[in-house]
Amino acid sequence: MSTQSHTARQAELKRQSSGRLMIFGFLSPTLAILLFMVAYPIFSLVYYSFFNFSALRQTTMKPIGLRNYEFLLSDPQLWERFVFTGKFVFICVTLQMLIGIFVGYQLQKNFKGRDIVFTALMMPMMLSPVVVGFLWRYMLNSEWGIVNFLLYSVGLPKVDWLGQANAALWAAAAADTWMWTPFIILLATAAFRGIPETIYEAAEVDGASPTYKFFRITLPMAAPVLFIALILRLIDSFKQYDLFVALTGGGPGTATETVSFAVAKTAFSYFYTGEASALAVILLVIIIGLSMILVRHLQKLGERY
Amino acid sequence: MSPSRTTTFDLVSRWLIFGLLAVYTLYNIGPVFWLVLSSFKSRMDLFAMPPKLFFTPDFSGYQSVFGVGAAANSASSVGVFDSLVNSIIVSVSGTTLAVAFGTLAGYVCSRFNFIGKGDFMFFVLSTRMLPPVAVLVFYHLMFARLGLADTRFGLTLVSIFANVGLATWIMKGFFDGVPKEVEQIAIVNGYTRMYAFTRLVLPMVKGGIAATAGFCFIFAWNEFAFASILTTTQAKTLPVKISAASGATGLEWTQICAAGVVLIIPVLIFFYLIRKHLLMGMTFGVLGRR
Numbered sequence: 001m002s003t004q005s006h007t008a009r010q011a012e013l014k015r016q017s018s019g020r021l022m023i024f025g026f027l028s029p030t031l032a033i034l035l036f037m038v039a040y041p042i043f044s045l046v047y048y049s050f051f052n053f054s055a056l057r058q059t060t061m062k063p064i065g066l067r068n069y070e071f072l073l074s075d076p077q078l079w080e081r082f083v084f085t086g087k088f089v090f091i092c093v094t095l096q097m098l099i100g101i102f103v104g105y106q107l108q109k110n111f112k113g114r115d116i117v118f119t120a121l122m123m124p125m126m127l128s129p130v131v132v133g134f135l136w137r138y139m140l141n142s143e144w145g146i147v148n149f150l151l152y153s154v155g156l157p158k159v160d161w162l163g164q165a166n167a168a169l170w171a172a173a174a175a176d177t178w179m180w181t182p183f184i185i186l187l188a189t190a191a192f193r194g195i196p197e198t199i200y201e202a203a204e205v206d207g208a209s210p211t212y213k214f215f216r217i218t219l220p221m222a223a224p225v226l227f228i229a230l231i232l233r234l235i236d237s238f239k240q241y242d243l244f245v246a247l248t249g250g251g252p253g254t255a256t257e258t259v260s261f262a263v264a265k266t267a268f269s270y271f272y273t274g275e276a277s278a279l280a281v282i283l284l285v286i287i288i289g290l291s292m293i294l295v296r297h298l299q300k301l302g303e304r305y
Numbered sequence: 306m307s308p309s310r311t312t313t314f315d316l317v318s319r320w321l322i323f324g325l326l327a328v329y330t331l332y333n334i335g336p337v338f339w340l341v342l343s344s345f346k347s348r349m350d351l352f353a354m355p356p357k358l359f360f361t362p363d364f365s366g367y368q369s370v371f372g373v374g375a376a377a378n379s380a381s382s383v384g385v386f387d388s389l390v391n392s393i394i395v396s397v398s399g400t401t402l403a404v405a406f407g408t409l410a411g412y413v414c415s416r417f418n419f420i421g422k423g424d425f426m427f428f429v430l431s432t433r434m435l436p437p438v439a440v441l442v443f444y445h446l447m448f449a450r451l452g453l454a455d456t457r458f459g460l461t462l463v464s465i466f467a468n469v470g471l472a473t474w475i476m477k478g479f480f481d482g483v484p485k486e487v488e489q490i491a492i493v494n495g496y497t498r499m500y501a502f503t504r505l506v507l508p509m510v511k512g513g514i515a516a517t518a519g520f521c522f523i524f525a526w527n528e529f530a531f532a533s534i535l536t537t538t539q540a541k542t543l544p545v546k547i548s549a550a551s552g553a554t555g556l557e558w559t560q561i562c563a564a565g566v567v568l569i570i571p572v573l574i575f576f577y578l579i580r581k582h583l584l585m586g587m588t589f590g591v592l593g594r595r
Contacts, residue, residue: 026409037466041443126572128527128544131565239436242529263438280439291434
């Protein structure tokens with residue numbers, strides 16, 4: 001009796017230790033590469049951000065405490081970049097959510113050729129951001145671009161899209177919206193189709209109007225998924241870099257430099273590595289804050305679905 | 306108010322909805338159409354005013370992308386074929402390793418509870434959210450020191466790191482869909498956990514692994530920021546080469562458009578193959594699980 005329970009306990013212990021071995025063994029490749037490629041660089045960035053340091057002169061590193069941060073936070077140019085990035089994020093996310101929810105709502109019904117229409121609509125999202133940037137730069141050329149030609153042929157004035165600060169902001173927003181609205185359509189349609197038909201039937205019995213149904217049933221029921229979509233787009237458009245490299249190159253002047261663009265310019269054009277590190281740390285803090293909101297809601301959703 | 310009565314308001318709103326959808330479809334499809342059309346235009350036709358819808362197709366853009374014909378040898382050519390090869394090598398090897406690591410980590414996260422699991426999951430996901438330029442400030446130095454700058458190996462390393470987080474989360478989602486009883490029964494019958502994992506659970510998530518690979522490939526294939534800073538000549542990928550494509554008359558639009566079309570073709574194929582799992586991949590394995 002006692003020997004039996006003894007062997008059972010031994011087997012249990014053996015299973016536990018093999019489980020522990022499995023956890024360790026299976027996680028270590030992922031953990032190793034992430035520690036080497038993420039944790040180590042981030043700690044180094046924080047470290048460098050306290051130094052006056054240039055990648056070009058690696059022998060001279062002068063510790064200067066918080067001076068990089070002081071300089072950055074009192075630099076009006078940095079605030080301009082934050083304001084520009086903020087405007088860009090706001091325009092993009094608003095347009096993408098509105099159009100995405102509208103189109104997604106219309107596409108939730110089953111109709112003939114739905115799969116084909118859907119796949120075709122997803123095409124912009126499949127392109128490389130740098131291709132998207134060049135494509136729009138090509139279409140928005142003030143002299144021979146197709147967009148100005150279309151404006152001209154319906155009697156509207158031509159716009160120097162990439163030559164004026166305000167027009168360039170809208171041009172970038174149009175390109176980003178073009179690329180990412182399909183993503184919102186994809187998520188919104190899925191969220192809308194997940195709402196049980198019986199709820200609508202019950203509402204119809206009570207004589208609810210379509211508007212009432214949309215605002216009181218559809219939107220609230222789809223809200224958790226739409227919220228995830230919103231946060232994802234917030235994060236992605238906030239760190240947008242590739243699109244601006246290809247579309248505007250930050251210009252005209254420095255008018256369309258996002259915060260990401262500023263990090264790259266400080267680090268790889270001016271080689272102010274210490275200052276760039278400090279700016280990267282500021283950018284990271286914002287992104288990590290947004291990611292924490294995202295993860296909390298993802299976990300809640302994971303429990304529900 | 307019976308639902309069969311159609312008022313003027315209903316009619317107007319129906320046409321309004323239809324009109325808005327039509328405008329959106331044009332905005333959505335138009336540029337893709339224009340990209341494909343332009344990739345077949347000669348330089349003369351590209352800058353023609355009014356823009357041409359009908360023209361004699363010119364294949365020089367595609368010829369230079371694939372490194373064949375007269376265009377590849379001409380002075381204005383930028384030799385994009387090598388960068389296409391780099392793109393294929395880096396994204397295929399990066400995807401393979403990211404999916405392998407992510408599958409292992411995803412399985413453990415789905416089946417075991419361990420200290421710091423929540424933190425680990427957050428850390429893993431946050432790597433997907435990282436702004437590339439932030440870590441690039443340090444990579445730039447690190448890669449130069451370790452001799453990884455401008456090598457395919459270095460880029461593959463970046464590609465693994467950039468995708469392993471996504472792979473872990475998606476694979477966890479797929480493993481969550483496999484009942485825990487599978488392993489329990491195997492263990493009761495005297496098999497090891499490892500046997501249950503490799504022989505029973507893995508075959509059940511084959512489709513999931515393929516879908517995860519599809520996603521990682523698309524991201525690795527289109528990646529630009531890392532590759533643009535960490536390569537100078539030898540290891541340039543196709544998206545980077547596009548951004549550097551410039552001839553005597555400025556950007557060679559035909560080549561850019563042709564390269565854009567070439568870039569989208571594998572993505573289209575993968576998209577089609579993984580269309581059922583699209584939602585899962587886009588929401589880190591949280592939604593669209595069945």
